[in-house]
Amino acid sequence: MKVSRLEITANYLILGVFALIVLGPLGLILTRALGPQSASVGREGRLLHWENFADAWEIGRFGQYLLTSVTVALIVVVTSVTVSILAGYALGTMRFKGATFFFYLFLVGIMVPTEAFIVPLYFDLQMLGLTNTVWGVALPQIAMSIAFGTYWMRAYFRSASGAMMDAARLDGAGTMRILWQVLVPNARPAITTLVLLVFLWTWNEFLIPLVMSPNGSVRTAPLGLAFFQGQYTQGTALLAAGAVMVALPVVVLYVVLQRHFLRGMLTGVSAH
């Protein structure tokens, strides 16, 4: 294909402009996170104010929020991925009555907006005494992640299992051994993608922790950030530092393991 020098130059220009539009706001927040907290601190003349992060961690209580986020994310990822592997295994490799029905049942969960079921769920969990606990925040997200996870693992097991399973079956292996010793080790890339996506969604989730912990005792990092914005109005340095701390874990994972994120978010979720 012949393309003129002019067009190539124009393309680089367009690439640059769009990259700037995306990076500009992120650069702004990073700059403010490292800027002085007040004019008097600014007169000290230091360029980078790393103490903002320590202050946000303590004064903004982001240390505590991040710990809550890690706890919730760990519970959601471990539970939902394990359970999804089991269910995806059944739906993807076994033939039984109702398999198609169950598949569509899980598909519903991928599409349903949280707003649709969160209202009754809140009142039910409140009755069970689960609101304002880590479980109240984690369980609805486990349910949502299972819908996607089962769908995702089913698709993987269906495409990849045939020959491997036949060989294992001839060896007389039971279904459990086939799953954990033959299929799962080979499924590592698919499982990694699932773990990353569930982590991303749980880490960034806002509505569920907002509703499920009305007294704020189980406040995840994004929630802590939203409330900090409302309460702390002196300057933007600590707010920006908090925002960076909320975004950083996911951004680092994304930069390092980009392939997984793209594969999951472009093909996986699109399946519905």
Added chain:
Amino acid sequence: MADVATAGRGAATRRGRGAARHPGRLGRAWIPYAYLAPALLLYGLFLLVPLVRAGQFSFFEWDGLGASAFVGFDNYLAVVQDERLRDAFGHALVLVFFYAVLPLAIGLVLAALLTRAKVRGIGFFRTIIFLPQVIAMVVVAVTWRQIYAPDGPLNGLLRLLGLDALTTAWLGDYTWTLPAVGLIGTWVSTGLVTVLLIAGMTRVPGELYEAVRLDGAGPVREFFAITLPAIRGEITVALTLTIVAALKTFDLVYVTTGGGPGTSTTVPSYEVYRRAFELGQVGEAAAIGIVLTILVFGITAVVNRIGDRS
């Protein structure tokens, strides 16, 4: 969905052969259900049951504490009659423009230019423009609130360009706040759409272009005759993802405007939250949630139907 169904049939035949070879397993018909049970239990208890209960809630008037009263379809009528709710759904449609239509237009031009001329650094560019997709919406909202602040960088830039007349309180203005919030959505979803479209366009075989070029077609006709039909699938996926995201907008509005000024940026999700947990109108909140779900399923079905028709 059609793809899923056909694939399912093919797999059933394959699995059928496997079962025939192992007749001894027929006696253990419960095994698949045992594997399915934990997932079904958690998913059922914490998503399906509350979803059905939301349907039930939506026919009652309840303040969340006291007794409830059956009101039939009144809560659904409110969605049509209550001006604030009508506005909320209207705003969601405006957001669809900013989250889905505008990014699709930008993405198509961007992807077409970038796949035509093989420039270096596309991988790096892809990494950057996709970045807003992984950042928590709250962080995005906090960032843009600062950009839109009366003495923030946006107004600063306008003054620098001598456009003082255009400066305004972007998040405090009845006319400009909804588009300002919408543009944050455009910022978030353009990367996703563009990356999807680039992937689709690179898959179009080069020979297809040779043929129309021999007919003397220019780049524009080439785009409409070859590229656009070939990436129908990607456009469908992009629209589904972004439209659903627009309809479900919550964090962004909660953090940037709280639905204001007045009711100028309120959206269905925000009304669900406000009515259920602040105003004690639980039945109405449930009804809004159900309407939103029907809307999401309906639009997804329509977009996919149009996309499949090629």
